[in-house]
Amino acid sequence: MSVPPFSSFLEEHRVLVYRFLAATVGPDNADDCFQETFLSALRAYPRLDAGANLRAWILTIAGRKAIDHERRRKRRAVPVGEVPDRVTLAPPDGEPEVWRAVRELPPMQRAAVVHRYVLDMPYREVAEALGCSEEAARANALEARRRLRTRLATVKEER
Amino acid sequence: MKDLRRLGRADADAASIRAAAMLATRAEHEGLVDVATARVPSPFGELIVATTPRGLVRLAYPNEGRDEVLEELASALSPRVLEAPRRLDEVRRELEEYFEGRRRRFEFPVDYALTRGFTQRVLRATARIPFGSVSTYMQVAGRAGNPRAYRAAGNALASNPIPIVVPCHRVLHSGGGLGGYTGGLERKRFLLSLEGTL
Numbered sequence: 001m002s003v004p005p006f007s008s009f010l011e012e013h014r015v016l017v018y019r020f021l022a023a024t025v026g027p028d029n030a031d032d033c034f035q036e037t038f039l040s041a042l043r044a045y046p047r048l049d050a051g052a053n054l055r056a057w058i059l060t061i062a063g064r065k066a067i068d069h070e071r072r073r074k075r076r077a078v079p080v081g082e083v084p085d086r087v088t089l090a091p092p093d094g095e096p097e098v099w100r101a102v103r104e105l106p107p108m109q110r111a112a113v114v115h116r117y118v119l120d121m122p123y124r125e126v127a128e129a130l131g132c133s134e135e136a137a138r139a140n141a142l143e144a145r146r147r148l149r150t151r152l153a154t155v156k157e158e159r
Numbered sequence: 160m161k162d163l164r165r166l167g168r169a170d171a172d173a174a175s176i177r178a179a180a181m182l183a184t185r186a187e188h189e190g191l192v193d194v195a196t197a198r199v200p201s202p203f204g205e206l207i208v209a210t211t212p213r214g215l216v217r218l219a220y221p222n223e224g225r226d227e228v229l230e231e232l233a234s235a236l237s238p239r240v241l242e243a244p245r246r247l248d249e250v251r252r253e254l255e256e257y258f259e260g261r262r263r264r265f266e267f268p269v270d271y272a273l274t275r276g277f278t279q280r281v282l283r284a285t286a287r288i289p290f291g292s293v294s295t296y297m298q299v300a301g302r303a304g305n306p307r308a309y310r311a312a313g314n315a316l317a318s319n320p321i322p323i324v325v326p327c328h329r330v331l332h333s334g335g336g337l338g339g340y341t342g343g344l345e346r347k348r349f350l351l352s353l354e355g356t357l
Contacts, residue, residue: 005233005240007196008226010179018175027174034178035185042191045238 002050006042013058016119020059023118024066024110026099033069037062059129063111101151105144108132112140113148183243193237196229197247199254203346208250211236214268215250218321220342235273254323260353263290265324273320277303281315288329291354295333317341323350 003009017037022030040061048057102110108130115126116137127137186192194216199206204221207228216236219228232240244251249267256262269286271279284302288294300312316327322342328350332338340347351357 002234003238005229006238007229007241010182010241014175014179015171018178019171022171022174030174031178031181034175035182038179038182039186039189039191042186042239042241048238 003045003048003052003054006045009041009045009054009058010038013055016055017058017062019118020062020114021066023099023102023114024063025069026103029069033062033065036065036068040065056129063129097152097155098148101148101155104151105147109140109144109147112137113144116141183241184245186241187243187246191239192241192243192246193239194232195241195243195246196232197242197244197251199247199251201254202258202349203342206254208247208254209240210247210250211270211272213272214270215321215324216270216272218324220322220346231273257323258353269321269324274315274318277305277308277311278315278318280304281312282319282321282325282327285316285319285327285330286325288326290326291356293329293331293351293356296330296338297333299330313339326350329354329356 004012018030018034021033021037025033037058041058102113105113111130112126115121115129116123121129123134123137123141126141127134130137130140132140183192187195194209194211196207196209199208206221207217207219207223207225208215209217209219209228209232217228217232219225229240253262253265253267257265271282274282280303281299284299285294287302288299296309296312296316297306299316300306300309303312303315305311312330316330317339319325319327319341322328328340328347330338337344337347348357
């Protein structure tokens, strides 16, 4: 038994990876990260173990690409001359507040909430993907939900 | 958390299809696609064609099953199989012209990598039978180096990975009978009448 044809592998994980990236880096950057993810996978594919867990593997790559993307974005960020006196939560054009609120979560909380709620994974798999215990995964998701609720309530009030 | 679930699903399917198409173009550009595939319309339904950097390596009739064909390519050649239709533009164009009766020979290169030994020699001999003429199992066996092996030649043609392009439909029984055709005898008849032979 060898690895499946790359086209079948892509077809099987296409939507999952896209959803993961859209939630992690935002819909505007998802396309680029998606291509980077599968290009990396394609480069490494012939050397892959036949027994490898392909879903975990591609999500790990996608996670790394999302982090790379964040780093590049931060380096490009231009410091503002004047610090605004209050943080505005108004979303940029056409971008739902939820996307933005998710992306502003600390990394572990964001990862927990994306894996659990966007990818619909059970906590056992969330823990595996995050490399932590199941309790830690639950705790992170719980804290993330608490923060999101507060955040989104604030957005609504400000309108 | 309903918002989050919706967030993930909304448009992800359509958006990921677009992203995957762009991925294919980039992968092509970087030389990461060992076997490129495409779908080609034909009078028999949708064909699957596959090419390596050396040439057309496989043409599959609709009944062969897409998954099986892709599995076969992955295990025999390389798992880096990807749908990249642009690399097969020329193949698609020439096949369309052939089915419309506007083309008598194919100009694109062929890769015999899925075949070995006697089978490959039989197929190479078959590839030289011109449009509009026919040959016999015994003749192609002879050109492959063993005229008595006409049964083996029949088997070789039955396993032809590139039908239509390597024209196994032009090989008939010595007695004048049509012989067999893996794609079904109707297809053999159709191709021979398209070429004005039948």
